[in-house]
Amino acid sequence: MRFRTVAIITALVTFVLGVGYLFAGALVVSRWQIKPTDSVLLLGRRIGALYFGLSIIFFAARSATVSATRTALCAGATVACSLLAILGAYEFAAGRTGPGILLSAALEAFLALAYISVLVSQRKETAAPPAATRALR
Numbered sequence: 001m002r003f004r005t006v007a008i009i010t011a012l013v014t015f016v017l018g019v020g021y022l023f024a025g026a027l028v029v030s031r032w033q034i035k036p037t038d039s040v041l042l043l044g045r046r047i048g049a050l051y052f053g054l055s056i057i058f059f060a061a062r063s064a065t066v067s068a069t070r071t072a073l074c075a076g077a078t079v080a081c082s083l084l085a086i087l088g089a090y091e092f093a094a095g096r097t098g099p100g101i102l103l104s105a106a107l108e109a110f111l112a113l114a115y116i117s118v119l120v121s122q123r124k125e126t127a128a129p130p131a132a133t134r135a136l137r
Contacts, residue, residue, distance in 0.1 A: 003070060003122070004062050006114045010077065011059035013107065014051045021048030033098030066122050074115045074122075081112035 020028045025044035026036035034040060057073070064070040088105030091097045 001114045001117045001121075003064065003074070003118045006111070006118055007058045007062040007064075007073075009114070010111060011055045011062070013111070014055040014058065018048045018051035018055055021045060021051060023048075031098075031100035032104075033100065066125060071119065071122065074119045078112050078115040078119065081108045081115065085109040085112060 017028075021044040025041045025048070029036050029040055029044060058077075061070065061073055064073070085105045085108035088097070088101045088108065092099065092101050092105070
């Protein structure tokens, strides 16, 4: 998968999550069968602000060429999405959430795998000599 595609998907998903947590937090957490207390909604609004920021970061970076910065974005997104997916499955298995969290965990696992794919393909790009250099050998 190309970085541009994954970055745009990430920007869209984080934008929707930002809107959800800021303006409909009770609906978002009730999908997971978590009681929307004042404390939960407070944390949700703060998380919504972070999601908006991530949305802008990934949308702005969608055309980034292979670089240390792009690698850092991919690595960070891989770790964050992997941990979110694992934690979602764990919380469901422990009985602290409802099955709605499994959809979130599946999407997070998909994004983690997509970023791993980008990292692997970008590593192959940088490891292979350019076509012009190969032709001269």
